[in-house]
Amino acid sequence: MVKTARTTFRILETIKAKDEVTLTELTNEFTLSKSSIHNYLKTLEHDGYVVREGNTYRVGLRLLDLGGYARYKEPIYQSAKEEVTKLAEETGEMTNLLVEEHGRGIYLHRANGEQAVTSDSYIGHRVYLHNTALGQAILAHLPNERVDEIIDRHGLPKTTENTITDRDELFDQLERVREEGVAFDDEARLVGLRCVAKPIVNKEGEIEGAISISGPTSRFQDEHYQTVLPKKLESAANVIELNINYT
CATH class of the missing domain: 1.10.10.10 (Winged helix-like DNA-binding domain superfamily/Winged helix DNA-binding domain)
Incomplete structure (x- = not known):
């Protein structure tokens, strides 16, 4: 050092x-x-x-120059930003694009629909991966050894009563995410906020990042939360993956 x-x-x-x-x-x-x-x-x-x-x-603001350049050079940002923005317009909610770097999640892009709520995150904001739907969608597609490394380095800090703080419980959750192809965050990072996320995977099967739709628990209920929003995410993720793989 x-x-x-x-x-x-x-x-x-x-x-x-x-x-x-x-x-x-x-x-x-x-x-x-x-x-x-x-x-x-x-x-x-x-x-x-x-x-x-x-x-x-x-x-x-000179740091913005470095951050803006780093984001611009991320291939998934160029491939996903329009779809993430369209998703916000279509759902009226807040939509996000997250990637993993050094074991933390980094917000690369976000868009707000007409009904979108505010939160504490912003472009470039770093978050833990275990307590967000976006992060779990990414972790689920990393090798178990890599997930262990991330946990060893950053831990599993508790941010709400719904945060998973046990390693075995997290691995069980990641298995469910792999099986279902979608991750749900039920107030695991912020009280009152729910999130649905889909992984973005390239043609080699490697995880590139994840996209999500976030909103208040009052609107994210039942079929809308469990079925409607995941289908919208699946459609957007399909377009993004095609952009990544064949552009």
């Missing part, structure tokens, strides 16, 4: 977590001297990665 590089990114992540910080507040988060933290901030400010406003610092 390059210690200075790691410290730089930890500083950026700390600023992001707190929205904005002062030099003193940031110094209290690290074992480095105030002058050292100041030097990091001045360098990041000079290169456009943080912005200073008075006595506070916030994340700069």
Whole structure:
């Protein structure tokens, strides 16, 4: 590990977590001297990665350039964004595209229909894989050894009363997802929110990502939740997989 590089990114992540910080507040988060933290901030400010406003610092938009480029270079983003947007227009709900990287889920694209509810996620937001329908759809199509590695690294933290926190229970759930071809999230990450997800698999049988439809428990009920929405996802997933495999 390059210690200075790691410290730089930890500083950026700390600023992001707190929205904005002062030099003193940031110094209290690290074992480095105030002058050292100041030097990091001045360098990041000079290169456009943080912005200073008075006595506070916030994340700069130059990071958006890196993130936007990374998303643009993801083949599944180019193949799926239009279908995910159409799905939101058709259902009126919130739709999502998620991929796995370093054992976490990353939102690459999302769209809101007319009835869509708001949530805490956004483009680039990283989430655990075990407590979302999107994540479970991806985990179900990874080798068991890889799933074990992800659990060992990130654990199975509990975010609601419905979160699966037991390894064996999660593997049983992933088997059901493989058999049914669809994953359901019944308030496993956010209270009041349900989600239905389908995996996106290439012609080699490798998982590329997953798409989903999310909405409030009051609307995601019975046949609509269990049958209607999965069929809409299946249709969209079929188009995306064709785009990936033959474009």
